[in-house]
Amino acid sequence: xxxxxxxxxxxxxxxxxxxxxxxxxxxxxxxxxxxxxxxxxxxxxxxxxxxxxxxxxxxxxxxxxxxxxxxxxxxxxxxxxxxxxxxxxxxxxxxxxxxxxxxxxxxxxxxxxxxxxxxxxxxxxxxxxxxxxxxxxxxxxxxxxx
Amino acid sequence: xxxxxxxxxxxxxxxxxxxxxxxxxxxxxxxxxxxxxxxxxxxxxxxxxxxxxxxxxxxxxxxxxxxxxxxxxxxxxxxxxxxxxxxxxxxxxxxxxxxxxxxxxxxxxxxxxxxxxxxxxxxxxxxxxxxxxxxxxxxxxxxxxxxxxxxxxxxxxxxxxxxxxxxxxxxxxxxxxxxxxxxxxxxxxxxxxxxxxxxxxxxxxxxxxxxxxxxxxxxxxxxxxxxxxxxxxxxxxxxxxxxxxxxxxxxxxxxxxxxxxxxxxxxxxxxxxxxxxxxxxxxxxxxxxxxxxxxxxxxxxxxxxxxxxxxxxxxxxxxxxxxxxxxxxxxxxxxxxxxxxxxxxxxxxxxxxxxxxxxxxxxxxxxxxxxxxxxxxxxxxxxxxxxxxxxxxxxxxxxxxxxxxxxxxxxxxxxxxxxxxxxxxxxxxxxxxxxxxxxxxxxxxxxxxxxxxxxxxxxxxxxxxxxxxxxxxxxxxxxxxxxxxxxxxxxxxxxxxxxx
Numbered sequence: 001x002x003x004x005x006x007x008x009x010x011x012x013x014x015x016x017x018x019x020x021x022x023x024x025x026x027x028x029x030x031x032x033x034x035x036x037x038x039x040x041x042x043x044x045x046x047x048x049x050x051x052x053x054x055x056x057x058x059x060x061x062x063x064x065x066x067x068x069x070x071x072x073x074x075x076x077x078x079x080x081x082x083x084x085x086x087x088x089x090x091x092x093x094x095x096x097x098x099x100x101x102x103x104x105x106x107x108x109x110x111x112x113x114x115x116x117x118x119x120x121x122x123x124x125x126x127x128x129x130x131x132x133x134x135x136x137x138x139x140x141x142x143x144x145x146x
Numbered sequence: 147x148x149x150x151x152x153x154x155x156x157x158x159x160x161x162x163x164x165x166x167x168x169x170x171x172x173x174x175x176x177x178x179x180x181x182x183x184x185x186x187x188x189x190x191x192x193x194x195x196x197x198x199x200x201x202x203x204x205x206x207x208x209x210x211x212x213x214x215x216x217x218x219x220x221x222x223x224x225x226x227x228x229x230x231x232x233x234x235x236x237x238x239x240x241x242x243x244x245x246x247x248x249x250x251x252x253x254x255x256x257x258x259x260x261x262x263x264x265x266x267x268x269x270x271x272x273x274x275x276x277x278x279x280x281x282x283x284x285x286x287x288x289x290x291x292x293x294x295x296x297x298x299x300x301x302x303x304x305x306x307x308x309x310x311x312x313x314x315x316x317x318x319x320x321x322x323x324x325x326x327x328x329x330x331x332x333x334x335x336x337x338x339x340x341x342x343x344x345x346x347x348x349x350x351x352x353x354x355x356x357x358x359x360x361x362x363x364x365x366x367x368x369x370x371x372x373x374x375x376x377x378x379x380x381x382x383x384x385x386x387x388x389x390x391x392x393x394x395x396x397x398x399x400x401x402x403x404x405x406x407x408x409x410x411x412x413x414x415x416x417x418x419x420x421x422x423x424x425x426x427x428x429x430x431x432x433x434x435x436x437x438x439x440x441x442x443x444x445x446x447x448x449x450x451x452x453x454x455x456x457x458x459x460x461x462x463x464x465x466x467x468x469x470x471x472x473x474x475x476x477x478x479x480x481x482x483x484x485x486x487x488x489x490x491x492x493x494x495x496x497x498x499x500x501x502x503x504x505x506x507x508x509x510x511x512x513x514x515x516x517x518x519x520x521x522x523x524x525x526x527x528x529x530x531x532x533x534x535x536x537x538x539x540x541x542x543x544x545x546x547x548x549x550x551x552x553x554x555x556x557x558x559x560x561x562x563x564x565x566x567x568x569x570x571x572x573x574x575x576x577x578x579x580x581x582x583x584x585x586x587x588x589x590x591x592x593x594x595x596x597x598x599x600x601x602x603x604x605x606x607x608x609x610x611x612x613x614x615x616x617x618x619x620x621x622x623x624x625x626x627x628x629x630x631x632x633x634x635x636x637x638x639x640x641x642x643x644x645x646x
Contacts, residue, residue: 018323141193
């Protein structure tokens, strides 16, 4: 009986206590991952054999232009914002200027059957929306923007 | 009383109204949810005090859930996941020439569900908090464990659900082991070269905004951002709404609102589960169950009263235990954190004014939602026609503002937005469950403190089983939620042997 209670005893070294819980969580993740592979693995293999990867990716209906365009534009927008903002620091101009360009580019990327009316709308939206957001947050709410 | 009255100024009610209107508009646009509304509009609260900030957020929450009924009824597309069952009878009513009747039926039912759940919240949350105050770290850890198993048990796969929750917990442990909670101040998980940015781990709000804002836009981009419903919506009103439609529906209203409130109390369980359960119960108990799905008003009543019943219900575990009831209330935790207030068993007792003001805000949001939607439904319906190529750039900008400003100008928070936007997008493709991930992320640091401190105090793992009758009771609940999940998955497998 003594030995069973010893089995549950735990002593946590304070110097290493920052690793105690994360290590347990990591082990639980590994065990769960193995359990998922064991329980779902057969189904995955069967699906893999049934439909090749290429066919399954095609079935996802990826709009490559819009998805990869958005995935490229967004990091560029984030990356450029701060350097532009250093030109006029603490004014939010980095956000404002890059948002004009990004706003129009994203709309242009997403629109279908573009025409002059839509282009005008997109340009207007790209000008008005960032200006309103910038004015409300940077000037009325006095919130820091890049 | 003076403190309450001083918070309830004109600005307070204007913010409730503003939040509700924006929420309704978000809810009415298919693909945008109440959670997205709260996450994207969160930066608007940075300049407000807690009570005024909550006024806006509660309005967004109630409006966001309610707005989903508009496209569900008019174009057969649920504006939010919680209005999925509204399409079953709401859209057939529109096809039968009764769109206005269906909309007003849904609006009135939403008001009933919202007020019902607010009443339950008002009476039940303080009682639960009083009970939870007596919990030691052991019971608090088990409550978190229970919350995770409940969320996971309602996922498509129990294992994947638990995995997602534990993954969220792991991500929350990035950075130093906080000395203010008894940690040793040492860095863990994060490589040394990333320590300047991740010393305090990932910020909650950029993570949430990324998961609910950016990932939705990436998902839409993948599908091609179609605006196939951009044609104008007209409310032909051959049959006008009459209150007599509620005759004999009191039981349905109360039952559905109760289901919504109860489901809301379960951590991480979304509104779609509430409305599906309420709808199926309304159908099962009805003498005219063959009429469901053909434009039968009780179907709309069940769906809408239950999904609005969720709002008050989801706030119960948040305000009494510190555990978010759904993904939207998880974002609300961010608003509290921002103001330096920790939600949990002590919250109501220590912040009586905020609690009272919140309750008034919740009731006001429901009333505003009713008035706005009732009298302006024809105009609100037009929001469905706003093209997404004009909406998404603005949403993206709001996401950036929210992330950048949260820690007063840290660019890494904007990159966090992108990291978790991508994670949400790719994770969903891989089958990861986002709701448990978020709950795990939010509760991870507390779970660590409760677990480690319990072991430091008692020195044995057996304490988690033997500390008190409550601990044993919580283990029974954990076993029941896991058992229920295994049972329901096996039952579903039996019903669909091909696994399709």
